[in-house]
Amino acid sequence: MARYLSGEKREFQTCTNCVMDTTDSKIVFDERGVCDFCNDYYSNILPRWNNVDNDLELMETARKIREAGKGKKYDCIIGMSGGVDSSYLCYIAKVKMKLRPLIFVVDTGWNLNVAVENIEKIVKKLDLDMFTEVVNWNEMRDLQLAFFKSQVPYQDTPQDHAIFAALYNFAVKNGIKYVLTGANNATECIRPPIEWVYQNDLTLIKDIHKKFGKVSLKTFPLCGMVRYRIFYPLFKGMKRVAPLNMVEYDYDKVKIFLKEYFGWQAYENKHYENVFTRFYEGYYMPHKFGYDKRKCYFSNLILTGGMTRDNAIQELQETAYSADMIQEDKEYIAKKLGISVDEFDELIKGENKTFEDYKNTFGLIQIGTKVLRMLGVEKKKFR
Ligand SMILES: [Zn+2]
Numbered sequence: 455m456a457r458y459l460s461g462e463k464r465e466f467q468t469c470t471n472c473v474m475d476t477t478d479s480k481i482v483f484d485e486r487g488v489c490d491f492c493n494d495y496y497s498n499i500l501p502r503w504n505n506v507d508n509d510l511e512l513m514e515t516a517r518k519i520r521e522a523g524k525g526k527k528y529d530c531i532i533g534m535s536g537g538v539d540s541s542y543l544c545y546i547a548k549v550k551m552k553l554r555p556l557i558f559v560v561d562t563g564w565n566l567n568v569a570v571e572n573i574e575k576i577v578k579k580l581d582l583d584m585f586t587e588v589v590n591w592n593e594m595r596d597l598q599l600a601f602f603k604s605q606v607p608y609q610d611t612p613q614d615h616a617i618f619a620a621l622y623n624f625a626v627k628n629g630i631k632y633v634l635t636g637a638n639n640a641t642e643c644i645r646p647p648i649e650w651v652y653q654n655d656l657t658l659i660k661d662i663h664k665k666f667g668k669v670s671l672k673t674f675p676l677c678g679m680v681r682y683r684i685f686y687p688l689f690k691g692m693k694r695v696a697p698l699n700m701v702e703y704d705y706d707k708v709k710i711f712l713k714e715y716f717g718w719q720a721y722e723n724k725h726y727e728n729v730f731t732r733f734y735e736g737y738y739m740p741h742k743f744g745y746d747k748r749k750c751y752f753s754n755l756i757l758t759g760g761m762t763r764d765n766a767i768q769e770l771q772e773t774a775y776s777a778d779m780i781q782e783d784k785e786y787i788a789k790k791l792g793i794s795v796d797e798f799d800e801l802i803k804g805e806n807k808t809f810e811d812y813k814n815t816f817g818l819i820q821i822g823t824k825v826l827r828m829l830g831v832e833k834k835k836f837r
Pocket of ligand 1: 469470471472473474488489490491492493
């Protein structure tokens with residue numbers, strides 16, 4: 455079967471409107487040199503998205519959630535990371551929507567103190583209940599090592615999958631129908647291309663673990679696409695709601711608000727909520743694969759008016775963080791994973807692979823997403 459990611463070299467080109475470029479092998483430019491992400495944003499996302507408070511929709515959604523949760527201890531659940539999106543979501547849910555959310559935290563073993571402190575401040579001030587699921591470290595470590603050995607770019611998959619699966623499995627198991635997500639158009643209209651960030655694919659996870667893992671995944675949270683997209687919503691009544699798309703969401707204003715209201719603290723970068731993510735996004739991906747996720751974050755900001763293209767280009771010329779800190783993180787991560795720094799360096803030097811070198815359900819996911827897009831459920835660009 456033909457490969458989706460052919461690996462053919464293209465002449466390097468950067469979008470004239472944002473900072474996405476041909477390190478995304480499937481990017482398409484129009485005659486003005488504007489990429490398909492930008493064109494999709496202006497023709498599909500922006501016209502349907504007014505970044506203003508939609509009180510009617512927010513209140514109606516809140517009413518439905520309260521109604522469904524009558525007599526129950528919690529009427530919804532929020533997966534909380536301590537970052538901007540989920541922190542603000544807690545505020546919207548409790549103060550604006552008058553809901554009774556359970557705050558759900560997943561401890562993957564990598565959380566930064568600043569994130570944990572943010573969570574505690576918000577939970578305390580809003581007087582919310584919190585549940586922390588601690589992922590078995592031995593299993594987490596084994597799966598993460600297996601991923602490094604597999605040489606695929608998506609080293610955040612073990613953590614991301616655990617966080618995602620734990621939340622949805624917990625919600626369904628405990629009869630909490632509404633899952634509130636921090637998904638929003640403002641910071642997520644440009645998604646990283648599939649070769650940078652591969653989807654939630656249990657087949658791939660299991661195959662990589664089978665080939666390179668040593669410890670069996672007895673308690674590790676797992677949830678496949680069929681269970682998540684079909685079984686949970688259709689047979690368990692699970693509903694996902696994204697309230698941040700119903701309120702004005704100005705990233706910088708929200709950050710200031712969180713600081714003033716909760717004493718919340720920012721990380722250096724939106725997604726560096728832990729050491730592993732910082733190392734993986736700031737060093738491993740750009741160094742080993744030439745993929746720089748800041749290009750997505752910055753392009754989002756350019757489209758939504760939070761950054762100029764010139765500033766983005768300037769910032770991209772600097773490494774994401776300092777060489778000293780990279781070395782420090784490398785040593786810390788190697789030690790935590792139980793390997794030497796030399797062994798870790800060898801792993802990083804290995805031959806690059808993609809999901810197509812392993813069992814996967816990419817074809818099925820692609821068809822499913824195309825159908826959702828046709829039905830208008832999925833508005834974001836997918837490739
Ligand atoms: Zn663009």
